[in-house]
Each structure stands twice: as C-alpha cells, then as structure tokens.
Amino acid sequence: MAQFPENWRALNLDPEQTDEQFDLIDSGLVDSMDFLNLIDRIEQEFDLALDFCELDPSSLTQLGRLLDLVESAAAKTAVV
Numbered sequence: 555m556a557q558f559p560e561n562w563r564a565l566n567l568d569p570e571q572t573d574e575q576f577d578l579i580d581s582g583l584v585d586s587m588d589f590l591n592l593i594d595r596i597e598q599e600f601d602l603a604l605d606f607c608e609l610d611p612s613s614l615t616q617l618g619r620l621l622d623l624v625e626s627a628a629a630k631t632a633v634v
Contacts, residue, residue: 561582561583562583565581565583567581567583573618574616574617574618574619575617576617576618577615577616578592578620579615589615600624602624602628602631603627604624604627605626605627608623609623
C-alpha cells in the first residue's frame, strides 16, 4: 500500500478524474494483494466490517461499488 500514490503517477492517472466505474485492478493501479491490503486498511482505519456478500464479484473492484460498500458498512455501524 505504500506505493499506492506512486501508482497513480506512474499510470498518469488523476484521482480527481476517475469515475464510479473506475476499476482499481483492471487499471493496473493495484494488484489483487494490494486490493486485499486496501480492504484490510479500510476496515481497520474506520473500524468497519465490510460485507462482500452484497456485491456482484465482477464489480467488486470498481471504485464506486467499493465506496458504496464502505458507506453501507459505516451506516450499519452508526445504527448499532
């Protein structure tokens, strides 16, 4: 995960110009292990348990779907 910001630059990507369909793995921004580390970091940083059962596996690594998942987990945590 330490190389994450450098990956944006190396791929000439602008985080401000990505949309919800942006795929973190297909773009080459992260590999599968980086993605798992990102999920772990999100869960630890925000004290969340992300429920991937709600997601279609084909869209799992899309930025918008991941953000929806984080928002959903945060909302459930806030209610508890």
